Amino acid sequence: MSTVDLTIDEEPREEQPAPPEDLPPQPISDNVSSGPNPRPVTLPVSRIKTIMKSCPDTSMVSQEAAVLVTKSTERFIEEFTKEALKVHQDTNSSSKDLEYKDLSHLVQDGSKKWQFLKDIVPHKILVRDYLEMLDRQKAIESAKKT
Template identity: 50%
Template structure:
């Protein structure tokens, strides 16, 4: 196993682009599924063909965004070892640069609070 790693590193150090691409694909494959990302990208009517490099770039950017989101949510969380939906939804609600996620990650509202607000809005205001 170690010999295979050394051989891979040696080829990469020499500038063998094929081995570097394979290494990049192996590394990214541990994260988000590339086939799904490519399928999502192909769902756009503007995208005729999508290269493997574009798929890998979008996957890496997405992983970086998720890491940043989690890091910021943990920083603002009460518990530094546990991340809850509430922490992410509060972060999305408070940070203006994350407002585009407000429909996807809304604040949780308890049913009794929602019903109380409905009842209050239905009562006539004299």
């Protein structure tokens, strides 16, 4: 057997400046599409693709379509949370944390832009209050029948 001498010539690299701290985290390499213009995403493309494939009318999903839907989802979440943060700052100046009630307030009482989420993001209520509401509805329905 013969041996092969492998040497690596390392050239000194220029130090790159550290990224600013206020930038979002860099995407994971698995979440970057291939091609001439890679599009970084932070949500897992494979999970989005799985969700897309779960539709019975869909048999195949291309990688490009999955990346596009993933990026669109990220933009939707970003816009939704930015507007909810504005609602939060208008109603609660003491707390800096965005809460569910801010999201539900935006959907239920905000612009018509978010009305399609009305059933998905309702105002938070206690079970006791919900049961009382059901009892009142039953009483009204039974009164109408008689």
